[in-house]
Amino acid sequence: MNKESKNTSKHTRTFLHIFSAAVLLLLAACSTPKNQLTGSWTQPIPGQETKMQGFKLDADGKASSINMSTLQYESWSSKGKQLMLTGKSIGNGQTIDFTDTLLIQKKTADSLIIKRGNLELAYGRQR
Incomplete structure (x- = not known):
């Protein structure tokens, strides 16, 4: 050579x-690292703005609902800009397993904006 x-x-x-x-x-x-998504994320309940609803994401992949008795989150995962929440929807005498695939629009230390189809949802980190 x-x-x-x-x-x-x-x-x-x-x-x-x-x-x-x-x-x-x-x-x-x-992508949004999993450890940046852990914690409790809430938003005002429509029509009851003094009360909050949302979800808690644990580091081990477990998820739970906050003030949503008919929507019980059980687990979560993320891949790139997607957040997947799985759980059970309870109502009208039936329980239905579900997985919500949400698009992370924006994430800061204190806010999370996600999109489900055309619906944009804004959450704040609960301290």
Whole structure:
């Protein structure tokens, strides 16, 4: 291998390392780590703004409902910008298993905005 080929090969490897690092950083920026989602997330109950409802996400993947007796969350997971909540819907004498797949629109330390179809829901972190 001549000197010019060695330099080209070295530049190619350097470029691939930089490109790979950039892709990994981009992927990390596009997803919400599971530990950033753990905690209690609430919003005012429509028509009863002094009362709150929502869900609690535990680090072990368990989920629970806050002030929603007919919607019982049991577990959760996330992948990229998706939040999946599973549980049971209870009403009219029947219980139905469900999985809600929600799109995370925005996440800050104190707020979580998710979307289900055309419905956008805003939650605040409960302290």
